[in-house]
Amino acid sequence: MIVALHRLADPVTSIFRIVIGLLFTLRGIASIFGVLGGHRGSGQAVEFAVWPTWWAALIQLVGGLLVLVGLGTRIAAIVCSGSMAYAYFVVHQPEALLPQQNGGELAALFCWSFLLVAILGPGKWAVESLMSRRREEERSPALATAS
Template sequence: MDSFAAKWQPTVLSLFRFITGLLLFQYGVAKLFKFPVVPYFAKVEVFSLIGFAGTLELVLGAMLMLGLFTRLVAFILSGEMAFAYFIGHMFKGDTPVWFPLLNNGTAAILFCFACLYLSTAGGGPISLDAILRRKA
């Protein structure tokens, strides 16, 4: 089983990178273009903290899907997701809400660590990074 799984690991890494980027990209589209309509994002202004986060998710999510500058892009997104958790989820009202199930921060934590992993693992063989490396 290990040898079979190891054979597919590089391809699955590229797929994981693409899907992570796609999921972040959808948040950017929802925040900035209001599609699909998500009530929480309905009043997001472009020049607000959430609007800036949406811009990062849109642009860097697209770069992650393409596998362009994967390590740097994933590192920045990992930091953004950590920031999002501590600013947007952990503190509800005056007291911290420590449990991600209660503060709706599960996705932010998962994105943070998925991007942290991608910042160390790279984009995989099916990426613009790999194509650019081959040409150099």
């Protein structure tokens, strides 16, 4: 049973990364373009280059896309995690101590989810994993013929 579960670790890691990246990307799209309900459900886009909302939305869009496809995953996930920690402590936590009281549950969940992605890595189903496998395949025949 445990051996069977161990085989699922890599696919589940990849699926987790893809889902978290997609959800974050959609939040960025909503905030920057005012679609999908807009910023925080207002139906509006955030004003261009306004600190910190527009920049947070840009991190959501770009960082979420990078995590989604698995390219520069660990660095992108750290930036995304940090942006959500900032959102929690600067925007939500001053309102009340607990996430259930201050509306910061989503920021806390994204923060810890991206930290997990940064630690676990992108998994096999990622662009950077594919690129790494191709480089190894290109080197392997060269090493075999050199011997």
